[in-house]
Amino acid sequence: MKILVCITHVPDTTSKIQFTENNTKFDKNGVQFIIGPYDDYALARAVELKEQLGASLTVLNVGEAETEPTLRKALAIGADDAIRINAFPKDSLFVANQIAAIAKQNNYDLIMMGRESIDFNGGMVHGMVGEMLGIPSISPVMKLEIDGDTVKMAREIEGGKEYLEAKLPLIAGCQEPIAEWKIPNMRGIMSARTKPLQVLEPVSDETATNVTTYQLPPAKGAVKLIDKDNVAELVKLLKNEAKVL
């Protein structure tokens, strides 16, 4: 059993977001980077599966050298080896092409990703890779069990849950509560340094999109507190000021 987990290197969710170069580039200054939270769940479940099934576990990132600490963190959490595709991840298609190329070479049984990245929130890479490899791609998966070559999954759908089964190989875009995310233990951190981290060059330069500009959401306005007994005032303000009634 061979498992691949694709991880993104994203700004910590509490980071202050600022842009540079005429609002076309994200300002990384002072920002702390982490494993994408959804990828973290995928990784946590993959580590459990590895222990349960004796699987091998590889983590992969498409990114420049600065993402290596994030890969090493994944190694500390429990992956056996890591691959970095040495390229700036220009867009979803670009990333999907790289992942598909590696997957074709190494024949993974199960490819786990996050349901979406949390920087650009495309939610597309798993679908694209599935298409490129000609295997099922299922997202967002919140429960995943393996029984022989059958994968039993639960998926969140509008207003409820869907339970489904599919055969390996497949791709799962994961989210909580698929597993409890893991804090790397000290021994894992120390062993990460000796685990292999392979750097490969990209196979294709194809992209499909191009950012023209970013815009921050409008700053939150001040809050008005209205006495709990003064419903009339509240209604008036909702009508006249907030214009929501």
Add this chain to the structure above:
Amino acid sequence: MNTATKKSINGGEFLIKETEAKDIFIFEEFNEEQKMMAQACQDFIDTEITPKSEEIDSMKHPDLVPGIFKKAGELGLLGISVPEEFGGMGMSFNTSMLIADIIGAAGSFSTTYGAHTGIGTLPILYYGNEAQKNKYLPKLATGEWAACYCLTEPDAGSDANSGKTKAVLSADGKYYLINGQKMWISNAGFADLFIVFAKIDDDKNLTAFIVEKTFGGITMNEEEKKMGIKGSSTRQVFFNDCKVPVENMLSERGNGFKIAVNILNIGRIKLGAGVLGGCRSVATLAIKYAGERKQFGVAINTFGAIKQKLAEMAVRTYACEALCYRAGQDIEDRMAALASEGMPDAEAKLKALEQFAIEAAIAKVHGSEVLDYVVDQGVQVYGGMGYSADAPMEKAYRDARISRIYEGTNEINRMLMVGMLLKRAMKGEINLFEPAMAVANELTAVPSFETIDTSELFASEKDVIKKLKKVFLMVGGKAAMALADKIESEQEVMMNLADIMIEIYAAESAILRTEKLVSIRGEDACKHQIAMAQVYLFEAVEKIQTAAKEAIAAFAKGDEQKVMLMGLKRFTKGELVNTKELRRQVADYMIEKGKYPFS
């Protein structure tokens, strides 16, 4: 750190020697692996501790803290300093400082953690024989067992060697019967192993024993009702004919007080680092609150009086970080140097720690007082909400207060640092007399009007530090002469001298840290750190001036007093610094970043 090229000075020598920035370790130099460990530790606090802090402090769930403790063990956090051969991580001294630092934000759990990994585990690590280490360390390193340290008694606190707990050898010579009462024992409620200090027969000095709970004869009072760190178990422990096999004596008969002192040395410097996590989290909370709270139509972080507080929290925290990790690395390097000379590992570690006992005491006092300052200002920034038990400041304020009391009160530590320095000077281990004489001569000589080249960063600040050291040598030297053996009974002067030592070490560390950081990142990227170092130094000069004046007034009279006051004036003549502007600049940056952004 490369010890081959590093010029190392001995403990206490910072008062007479200059240190170069390149020779100190700074927080910013922690490597990726150490940072990952720190982050793992922070994640542990954020998920396992902070959300449960109210339940932890309520003490209503007896399994809660032991459960968290076990999880800390699973993550490897309890075995940081324990060598790998005994089931630990075998990490460096400064890494263990970093972990203690981060855990410092965990409220009462940081005491639970410190009592177990520090005073609970280290006596066995450093003084245990192979059999004892093999038997106990793996259990302690993994958290399978929890440890506590039983030194204090109802009538023996600061005067720890006066304890009355007795150990009597059994008729068959196979075990000791321990009888006595211990007080304020952290972790007692769930400990499996007790490090117990007792006197054999009518010995003058204590002997240490490793006592398993299952040996029997151990009972306890209820949990103490405390001001803060309420979630940390603290109990009185009674030993009634507790049967301890002779092989469980630690080190030798009569060696217990030495063990206690040396273990406290480590505890002290770790406590210095252990306040930092708390300082950062409180500063960050204050920054956030000040951004959200509006009065007079604007956020209170727009008020200069609030900015002053935010910046000052950072200034002191920054200096404390600088001195703790500087001292930590000096200790680590000395351990390595001694070990490479062939000294056995445990002995090398102890020797190095003993060598820097003065710095350890400084770290403890400075750290605990910085934390108290930070929480006090934190309460103030929160205003009425600072006083409310529904907001986090009230708890932070209460939790902080213990740090000035345990691991040797700050009074005891202040006296210790001065006493130790004078003792080393007497023994000729540190050459205080020559430089003190030189300063004394300088007092009566024509003042030199040499000017310094201020074009280089920190040239004038370093000149100020140099002169502050002269203040210490002047006041300390004269006090030692005037008071001679009486100095121990003139505690007020001892406290003054201690304050001068602390401020010199802290200010110098802040300057050197910044200088090194500038050499790595460039001046433009460090303008806030430069501002903080300058503000700290300015304040240090003021404090040193006051302490020196008090001391001079206490023991010098007439002409001698006049000459010294003139000297003091000359040695503390610095440029006026616009602390208002510098603090505003620092505060604005903190507000922009929304957190303590300097480590």
